[in-house]
Amino acid sequence: MIELPIPGAYVLESPVWEDDRGYFREWFKWGDLDAVGxxxxxxxxxxxxSKRNVVRGLHYSLAPEGQxxxxxxxxxxxxxxxxxxxxxxxxxxxxxxxxxxxxEERSVLLPxxxxxxxxxxxxxxxxxxxxxxxxxxxxxxxxxxxxKVLNVPWPLSDEAxxxxxxxxxxxxxxxxxxxxxxxxxAALS
Numbered sequence: 001m002i003e004l005p006i007p008g009a010y011v012l013e014s015p016v017w018e019d020d021r022g023y024f025r026e027w028f029k030w031g032d033l034d035a036v037g038x039x040x041x042x043x044x045x046x047x048x049x050s051k052r053n054v055v056r057g058l059h060y061s062l063a064p065e066g067q068x069x070x071x072x073x074x075x076x077x078x079x080x081x082x083x084x085x086x087x088x089x090x091x092x093x094x095x096x097x098x099x100x101x102x103x104e105e106r107s108v109l110l111p112x113x114x115x116x117x118x119x120x121x122x123x124x125x126x127x128x129x130x131x132x133x134x135x136x137x138x139x140x141x142x143x144x145x146x147x148k149v150l151n152v153p154w155p156l157s158d159e160a161x162x163x164x165x166x167x168x169x170x171x172x173x174x175x176x177x178x179x180x181x182x183x184x185x186a187a188l189s
Contacts, residue, residue, distance in 0.1 A: 001032060004082070005091060005096065006082060006094055006096055007089065008109075008110075008111030009082055009109060010109040011098055011106055011107070011108055012106070012107040012109060013107075014026050014027060014107070016103060016104065025105065027107045028070060028072075028130060040130075043132055044131040044133075045130050046128065046131065047127070047128045048128075048129075049075070049124065049126045050078075050125055050127075052120050052122065052123055053119070053157060053159065053161050054125075054162075055117065055119045055145050055160045055161065055166070056117055057118060057145055058145050058152075059116055059142050060114065060141055060143070060182065061112070061140050062139045062182055063112075065133050066132065066133065067132055068109070068110060068112045069116055069129050069130065069132075070107060070108070070109050070130040071100070071107060071110070071116070071128070071130075072108070072128055072129070073125060074126040074128045075102050075124065075125060076102060076122035076123065076126060077099070077120070077122040078100055079118060079119050079121060080098045080099075080108050080118045081096070081116065081117040081118060081152055081154075082095070082098070082110055082114050082115070082116060083095050083114060083116075084114055085113065085114065085115045085143065085182065086113040086182050086184035086185075090184075092184070093150070093172070095152055097152070099121075100118075102126070112132070112185075113182035113184065115142075115143050115172075117145055119155055121155050121157075143169055143170065143172050143175055144167070144168075144170060145166055145169075149171065149172060150172060
């Protein structure tokens with residue numbers, strides 16, 4: 001596990017075993033997270049399939065129990081985006097981009113309170129992710145992925161393909177002003 005600059009966020013690396021049939025990769029192992037003190041009770045698993053230049057996000061949850069995510073690329077390639085939107089965090093507003101490929105050994109762990117998005121860079125890409133709390137429509141929010149203050153470096157080769165909901169989403173500042181960003185909760189020692 002490799003710590004990212006955002007507190008609680010990690011890149012997880014695991015070996016890829018290839019042979020003439022293809023490859024095998026173990027992308028989640030509870031013991032690896034437990035060894036560094038990360039509790040991650042899996043409550044839901046999702047799969048998203050998208051074509052090149054699709055931008056999904058930036059999404060986050062205000063669920064009272066929080067919602068951590070463990071994401072990996074199951075097919076193709078994509079750039080995964082994490083944004084620290086936790087009010088009071090020492091890295092509030094920081095954007096991290098991690099390239100993920102189905103044939104490489106990387107996954108990303110996002111702690112509760114981060115906004116998440118991704119952009120597919122191959123013809124087709126699939127992102128699969130585990131959630132620590134189930135989807136709750138009333139608690140799920142979004143920030144405009146093209147917020148000029150965040151300035152996410154989306155790896156677009158053509159015009160972005162974005163849902164109307166994401167395209168019309170408020171900026172991070174608008175979410176802050178409306179009181180709709182999660183608080184930062186520092187880890188207890």
